[in-house]
Amino acid sequence: MILMGPPGAGKGTQAKLLEQHFQVPHVSSGDLLRNAIKQKTKMGVEAKRFMDRGELVPDAVLLQAIEDRLQQADCRTGFILDGFPRTLPQVDALCAMVTSMGTKIDRVTSLRVPKEAVVKRISGRRTCHDCGAMYHVTYDPPTTPEICDRCHGELYQREDDREETVMARLEVYERQTAPLLAAYRTCGLLREVDGVGSQHEVLERILAVVQGNA
Numbered sequence: 001m002i003l004m005g006p007p008g009a010g011k012g013t014q015a016k017l018l019e020q021h022f023q024v025p026h027v028s029s030g031d032l033l034r035n036a037i038k039q040k041t042k043m044g045v046e047a048k049r050f051m052d053r054g055e056l057v058p059d060a061v062l063l064q065a066i067e068d069r070l071q072q073a074d075c076r077t078g079f080i081l082d083g084f085p086r087t088l089p090q091v092d093a094l095c096a097m098v099t100s101m102g103t104k105i106d107r108v109t110s111l112r113v114p115k116e117a118v119v120k121r122i123s124g125r126r127t128c129h130d131c132g133a134m135y136h137v138t139y140d141p142p143t144t145p146e147i148c149d150r151c152h153g154e155l156y157q158r159e160d161d162r163e164e165t166v167m168a169r170l171e172v173y174e175r176q177t178a179p180l181l182a183a184y185r186t187c188g189l190l191r192e193v194d195g196v197g198s199q200h201e202v203l204e205r206i207l208a209v210v211q212g213n214a
């Protein structure tokens with residue numbers, strides 16, 4: 001399954017809930033890149049220049065990492081893609097990957113959230129340095145400010161969540177990624193879900209469309 005939506009729509013949040021529900025891994029291109037930056041790998045160093053400007057990381061930097069991840073054993077029974085594919089060439093690359101794995105994409109779910117709401121969500125997001133758990137200062141605050149409930153790690157604000165970078169990311173989404181929705185709609189794969197509401201309400205809507213009850 002592919003989860004789509006603008007920056008801050010709640011893809012990562014929902015993908016983690018769906019991972020628990022379906023017991024298949026959440027594969028996030030953004031997390032793969034952020035881990036590479038943290039570990040200061042060649043991919044991380046190259047990716048950081050683009051991510052800090054809110055631009056897409058070139059396919060030459062990213063595609064091999066996605067393919068390597070999808071070939072790991074835990075993806076054999078399925079996976080939830082978050083943040084990938086974002087362009088038509090990435091769709092083509094994914095088609096080649098899943099074909100060689102002998103599988104296919106069953107469903108594309110897109111979260112619809114208005115721009116004002118995603119800006120509020122992004123500006124309040126906090127992430128744990130150690131375990132990656134995600135919070136929101138207003139909508140999903142940790143018990144102790146800036147400290148992770150799960151592992152007591154320190155919470156931080158992503159560098160690409162600064163206001164000017166967020167605006168660039170939203171523009172990149174509209175220009176390069178939103179056009180994919182029409183293609184998925186035409187081939188009958190797309191299900192659009194209202195992403196406004198509590199995390200649980202949004203999850204229930206996604207499950208209803210994925211399981212064919214809506």
Ligand code: AP5
Pocket residue numbers: 005006007008009010011012013014029030031033050051052054055056057058062082083084085086090121122124125126134135136137139140160169195196197198199202
């Ligand atoms: P990526 O990490 O994929 O970021 P994104 O798509 O911009 O999405 P976000 O992670 O910002 O938001 P989200 O939709 O996951 O929302 P979340 O659940 O966190 O990409 C980052 C960068 O990496 C890109 O700009 C690019 O440079 C590069 N990159 C990644 N993939 C690439 C690719 N395929 N090709 C090229 N480059 C690539 O939620 C946000 C906040 O809202 C959280 O605080 C959360 O707690 C809160 N929240 C969630 N749900 C709700 C709710 N229902 N109500 C209220 N608050 C909520």
